[in-house]
Amino acid sequence: xxxxxxxxxxxxxxxxxxxxxxxxxxxxxxxxxxxxxxxxxxxxxxxxxxxxxxxxxxxxxxxxxxxxxxxxxxxxxxxxxxxxxxxxxxxxxxxxxxxxxxxxxxxxxxxxxxxxxxxxxxxxxxxxxxxxxxxxxxxxxxxxxxxxxxxxxxxxxxxxxxxxxxxxxxxxxxxxxxxxxxxxxxxxxxxxxxxxxxxxxxxxxxxxxxxxxxxxxxxxxxxxxxxxxxxxxxxxxxxxxxxxxxxxxxxxxxxxxxxxxxxxxxxxxxxxxxxxxxxxxxxxxxxxxxxxxxxxxxxxxxxxxxxxxxxxxxxx
Amino acid sequence: xxxxxxxxxxxxxxxxxxxxxxxxxxxxxxxxxxxxxxxxxxxxxxxxxxxxxxxxxxxxxxxxxxxxxxxxxxxxxxxxxxxxxxxxxxxxxxxxxxxxxxxxxxxxxxx
Numbered sequence: 524x525x526x527x528x529x530x531x532x533x534x535x536x537x538x539x540x541x542x543x544x545x546x547x548x549x550x551x552x553x554x555x556x557x558x559x560x561x562x563x564x565x566x567x568x569x570x571x572x573x574x575x576x577x578x579x580x581x582x583x584x585x586x587x588x589x590x591x592x593x594x595x596x597x598x599x600x601x602x603x604x605x606x607x608x609x610x611x612x613x614x615x616x617x618x619x620x621x622x623x624x625x626x627x628x629x630x631x632x633x634x635x636x637x638x639x640x641x642x643x644x645x646x647x648x649x650x651x652x653x654x655x656x657x658x659x660x661x662x663x664x665x666x667x668x669x670x671x672x673x674x675x676x677x678x679x680x681x682x683x684x685x686x687x688x689x690x691x692x693x694x695x696x697x698x699x700x701x702x703x704x705x706x707x708x709x710x711x712x713x714x715x716x717x718x719x720x721x722x723x724x725x726x727x728x729x730x731x732x733x734x735x736x737x738x739x740x741x742x743x744x745x746x747x748x749x750x751x752x753x754x755x756x757x758x759x760x761x762x763x764x765x766x767x768x769x770x771x772x773x774x775x776x777x778x779x780x781x782x783x784x785x786x787x788x789x790x791x792x793x794x795x796x797x798x799x800x801x802x803x804x805x806x807x808x809x810x811x812x813x814x815x816x817x818x819x820x821x822x823x824x825x826x827x828x829x830x831x832x833x834x835x836x837x838x839x
Numbered sequence: 840x841x842x843x844x845x846x847x848x849x850x851x852x853x854x855x856x857x858x859x860x861x862x863x864x865x866x867x868x869x870x871x872x873x874x875x876x877x878x879x880x881x882x883x884x885x886x887x888x889x890x891x892x893x894x895x896x897x898x899x900x901x902x903x904x905x906x907x908x909x910x911x912x913x914x915x916x917x918x919x920x921x922x923x924x925x926x927x928x929x930x931x932x933x934x935x936x937x938x939x940x941x942x943x944x945x946x947x948x949x950x
Contacts, residue, residue, distance in 0.1 A: 693892065700870060702868055702869055757842060
């Protein structure tokens with residue numbers, strides 16, 4: 524008797540967006556995720572944890588807290604599980620998602636991501652979790668889990684990104700926690716360009732592990748300002764259809780089931796500013812000049828030369 | 840439009856140390872609340888930042904949508920808690936009844 528082995532179908536590894544905070548990543552992730560061959564998900568924050576138990580408790584070891592905001596950082600994954608297993612994001616579906624996670628507490632978080640990937644296939648996951656950039660080991664885990672994943676390095680002009688972080692709700696808290704602080708004067712002051720610069724460096728160091736065909740760099744202003752060209756170009760790079768109906772779907776990030784506030788027991792899962800206004804706005808995104816004094820410093824200093832040089836290397 | 844990878848190979852050093860921050864190795868270092876408050880310079884900034892955050896989140900709290908949804912959900916949870924409490928009591932009582940029967944399988948024949 525002869526046996527025939529069926530070829531194991533190759534399931535599509537995700538597309539990951541890597542970006543500093545306030546760099547259009549929520550909008551771009553949701554837009555790409557609306558392509559009919561892709562599936563945009565909320566911020567899952569899975570690779571920042573070793574086990575599902577760590578994800579559920581927000582504790583490293585027995586007592587060290589991961590982040591004061593960890594409870595809300597679970598919302599994205601809860602909403603995704605609720606949506607794909609219960610078909611809705613209601614309070615009951617979120618409770619089901621909590622039980623789904625509880626039964627997997629001994630699993631590694633990468634196994635859970637693979638399980639979700641398999642469930643969503645043949646669609647391909649598009650995901651971004653800004654927290655993953657904080658540690659090289661988190662990004663390495665992402666690549667180890669999905670060695671064929673594609674990565675999009677999304678960047679924004681440093682001046683406008685810094686202004687946006689300072690203006691955004693909670694932004695000053697992020698700067699403080701990330702030590703984006705100028706300690707050199709008599710007084711310590713927030714200095715957002717440190718966060719911009721060091722996030723890019725952290726991403727670039729990770730991208731050194733990838734081949735040229737596995738990632739691209741996108742300047743957000745250019746991408747959003749020329750969608751007629753940028754969206755088809757992105758589709759071609761990803762090897763997916765660039766048919767007009769697919770491109771049209773990508774112009775509507777607000778159509779995603781995750782582009783809104785969630786139920787009361789998991790309302791977030793993304794930047795709250797995006798969840799409240801997810802539609803694409805018409806008109807070009809302004810790119811401020813990088814010479815001259817930066818608006819947030821009282822000493823009229825310009826951008827640090829390292830920041831200017833890196834921005835120029837990234838195409839600004 | 841051509842999409843291509845940019846490696847910017849000349850840029851692999853962190854900027855934070857040039858602003859007096861920690862000389863990070865593999866990863867940029869963050870600050871904990873305790874570390875911020877332990878240093879008088881950062882503590883002064885920390886107090887300013889926490890005041891700003893309190894203001895930002897207080898504004899948001901006054902406009903939180905779905906408060907009635909939250910209240911409705913709380914009521915449901917309270918009802919479930921009542922039901923679960925009764926079920927727990929009944930379940931424990933049932934286990935005790937079974938245990939008693941196992942200890943004395945033929946009570947009618949005793950004595």
